[in-house]
């Protein structure tokens with residue numbers, strides 16, 4: 001847990017801290033604070049930094065011990081790179097702050113925030129990113145570990161300027177967003193036996209109750225009766241009920257547009273009868289990362305209250321083999337009447353999303369749909385762990401998503417989404433087939449064209465987070481396991497509508 005407070009007292013006058021931290025750019029290692037440190041607490045500091053080859057490069061840091069008020073105090077100097085640093089460089093420096101503090105077990109830290117001239121952002125953004133990213137960096141999945149790994153940080157943010165109000169607004173926003181990201185990471189990291197469809201649905205109920213959001217829930221019997229043959233087919237092999245859960249946030253203004261966030265919620269993907277090889281199955285508790293993202297986003301948005309209606313739509317199921325499981329070659333009928341040949345039961349995400357999308361379009365007529373899904377290994381091979389695949393034929397909506405991605409750090413990269421690929425999901429025995437014909441390859445894109453049959457002409461963006469949801473290396477504010485990708489993005493899309 002992180003608690004934070006604001007202070008306008010100079011960094012070096014802060015008392016009762018076990019560490020002091022500040023950011024430097026490559027352009028200036030002799031800031032006023034560091035000059036004062038050199039003078040009063042650490043003679044030869046500049047020489048020491050030179051010897052340690054600390055240049056203020058992005059991602060670098062150095063820590064020295066000083067004696068202050070008769071106590072040893074750690075001083076963390078965090079590099080931002082060339083001035084002005086990008087917001088992403090600042091995020092990673094904030095992540096680095098938490099990593100360094102963890103290493104030396106300092107939990108009471110006063111941090112001097114950077115000047116607006118050092119980071120390419122306004123005061124409110126700096127404040128927001130600071131509280132958001134320190135929270136994300138501090139997250140650790142230690143629920144099942146007796147000796148807790150997660151440190152409780154007590155951060156004091158030292159303001160470089162007097163705009164206290166703007167800082168406060170930013171800190172509060174960042175706290176809401178950071179907590180929601182970590183909540184989703186907990187759901188993803190939680191083992192599938194615990195975080196099953198019913199359990200994830202119960203978290204949705206808790207959030208609905210807390211913020212008085214309308215909630216609709218269909219259970220397996222309803223889903224079968226209503227003709228949602230995709231969700232039903234995927235669930236047949238599981239002893240647990242599937243669910244379709246829909247949360248609604250209502251904007252405080254009249255006639256607001258509605259955006260629907262639809263998230264894939266496979267709480268475990270074994271592949272079904274088209275069973276996965278053992279290694280590919282190891283992390284498949286992550287296959288509900290899309291549902292976690294839309295649920296966490298609406299949790300944050302219920303607090304941030306944007307002027308747009310928001311739906312979070314979550315088809316929840318397990319994909320398991322059994323004597324009752326759907327078989328390769330089976331033909332199913334979805335909620336909108338479209339039929340599909342299930343050639344491979346491991347291409348299950350598109351089957352549950354198909355019904356969720358069709359239901360959303362029919363009953364809510366949203367002005368836009370963004371779906372988020374750990375949909376294809378192909379996407380993860382194409383883009384690796386740092387960019388989510390974005391597919392859309394709607395320029396205006398995909399521009400919005402691209403802008404939110406650039407602002408928030410949940411990066412996306414457009415894949416070609418041309419009608420030429422459409423024929424890849426044709427079937428000889430049904431309207432469409434759940435795997436693309438091998439001659440078209442491009443598995444991420446053909447999966448997108450499968451989903452296209454269920455959105456009609458609603459403006460729609462498909463985000464494939466298979467590569468970005470879990471085990472993303474080298475980014476200081478992530479750890480092994482869930483990243484909470486796309487949550488910051490979805491929140492920004494709604495708030496900037």
Ligand code: BES
Pocket residue numbers: 269271287344346347348349374375376377378380434435436443466467
């Ligand atoms: N959940 C997987 C995709 C995935 C792979 C997510 C790796 C995260 C990491 C999805 O259900 C799946 O199995 N997709 C198949 C589709 C194929 C059978 C057409 C795949 O990508 O292999």
Ligand code: MN
Pocket residue numbers: 269271319345346347348349
């Ligand atoms: Mn699968």
Ligand code: ZN
Pocket residue numbers: 266269287346348349374375
């Ligand atoms: Zn899957």
